[in-house]
Amino acid sequence: MRHAPLWVLSYRNKQRELRQLHSALKQQDASPVFDTSCKHIELHPMKFMTGQILYGEEEVGPMFTHFAPNPHVAIPDSLEDCFTKSRENRNTKSNNGDIITPNTKQLFESFERRSRISRPRPQQESRWYPASMWGKYDYLFNSNDTHGFTIESGATRTEATGCKTTSGHRLVVMKSDSLLHESHTSIGELVVLVNWMIAGFKDQTKPMRSKLGSLYNDRFNHDFPTMVISFLPDCHVRVLFGYFERSMLKVAYTKAIDFDTDDYDTNMRTLLQWAWPKVRSDTSKPVPLPTILEENEEEDKDDNWELEIENTHRDEKSGSHLETEKEKEVRKRKDVQESDCRKFSLPSCKKIKVDRS
Numbered sequence: 001m002r003h004a005p006l007w008v009l010s011y012r013n014k015q016r017e018l019r020q021l022h023s024a025l026k027q028q029d030a031s032p033v034f035d036t037s038c039k040h041i042e043l044h045p046m047k048f049m050t051g052q053i054l055y056g057e058e059e060v061g062p063m064f065t066h067f068a069p070n071p072h073v074a075i076p077d078s079l080e081d082c083f084t085k086s087r088e089n090r091n092t093k094s095n096n097g098d099i100i101t102p103n104t105k106q107l108f109e110s111f112e113r114r115s116r117i118s119r120p121r122p123q124q125e126s127r128w129y130p131a132s133m134w135g136k137y138d139y140l141f142n143s144n145d146t147h148g149f150t151i152e153s154g155a156t157r158t159e160a161t162g163c164k165t166t167s168g169h170r171l172v173v174m175k176s177d178s179l180l181h182e183s184h185t186s187i188g189e190l191v192v193l194v195n196w197m198i199a200g201f202k203d204q205t206k207p208m209r210s211k212l213g214s215l216y217n218d219r220f221n222h223d224f225p226t227m228v229i230s231f232l233p234d235c236h237v238r239v240l241f242g243y244f245e246r247s248m249l250k251v252a253y254t255k256a257i258d259f260d261t262d263d264y265d266t267n268m269r270t271l272l273q274w275a276w277p278k279v280r281s282d283t284s285k286p287v288p289l290p291t292i293l294e295e296n297e298e299e300d301k302d303d304n305w306e307l308e309i310e311n312t313h314r315d316e317k318s319g320s321h322l323e324t325e326k327e328k329e330v331r332k333r334k335d336v337q338e339s340d341c342r343k344f345s346l347p348s349c350k351k352i353k354v355d356r357s
Contacts, residue, residue, distance in 0.1 A: 014201075017244075018201070019198060021040055026147075028187045032180045042248050043184075044251070045253065046252040048239060048255065051069050064243070066169065067241045067278070067280075068277060069273035070278040074120070075114070083107045083109070086100055086101070104235055104236075107235050110268070114272055115276075127158040128156070128276075129155060129156050137199065140154060144191065148177030149189070152174060152231075154171065154173070155171045156169070157170070168224040170199075178232075178233060179232040179234060183255050185238065197243075200224030227274075229275065236258055237256070
């Protein structure tokens with residue numbers, strides 16, 4: 001009898017746990033989510049301007065920064081738009097006699113118009129494939145009266161080889177009916193985040209059947225990091241992103257940023273950088289995600305890790321040849337799969353023998 005590889009069991013278990021979390025979130029009332037209110041959700045505040053994730057002294061584990069504002073986005077110097085004009089003509093009467101007041105609808109229209117004419121440099125970073133409101137993604141655009149949100153648009157990340165091969169990264173723009181808390185994300189925002197993650201797993205249900213026996217699945221995504229831009233009442237906007245790892249939904253979120261201030265130009269430029277985010281990580285590999293603390297520390301950490309692996313091999317096999325790159329890859333994947341097996345309480349597997357001939 002042929003058994004599925006451990007990464008397949010881990011993948012299916014991750015999909016099942018994510019569906020259970022989504023069902024539990026939908027049953028909750030519309031409310032803000034605090035750090036200790038959910039057992040399987042790990043929340044971290046994040047800076048809107050830089051994307052830096054903030055960690056408290058009691059936090060368990062840091063997050064991987066899948067998304068960051070892209071400083072290379074080409075933004076026109078002039079940011080004149082309907083929201084700016086509304087702010088300039090505040091408390092005056094319009095042609096139909098109404099008092100002019102800046103609102104979230106005008107803010108969203110200004111953002112939508114600016115995001116269409118803004119593009120990152122180089123162009124390779126702008127490879128996003130819009131999700132259609134009709135067809136297989138139509139259910140993702142359903143509004144929710146319980147938690148008060150409406151999905152405006154969504155997109156999936158595409159590889160350099162073309163739009164047919166997509167990575168796991170996803171981007172969603174939504175509107176919320178209420179601002180429940182300025183400093184904390186809401187249940188509705190998490191429902192949208194998890195729902196778009198599950199859609200990625202659902203798309204791969206049939207293709208996975210033909211890839212069960214392959215150890216290397218370059219075009220198969222094991223994770224679906226998702227970023228949400230949430231437009232809130234009173235001209236506020238929040239950015240959050242998350243991913244699912246080790247039975248835990250890890251979420252980084254910003255405060256609700258007020259755009260009806262003198263810093264509107266700066267905030268809008270930063271929001272456009274989030275709209276064309278800088279994407280990190282390869283979702284096609286079933287390996288634990290590394291932690292990025294600083295750019296210069298990441299390379300040093302990788303070098304030390306490789307050196308530690310090499311020294312360990314020398315101690316265990318003194319006098320023998322060093323591992324080849326292929327043997328290292330197989331052994332690392334075996335260790336990761338056995339770790340996932342223990343974490344998800346899956347049946348243990350036999351050790352993988354590496355052919356050194």
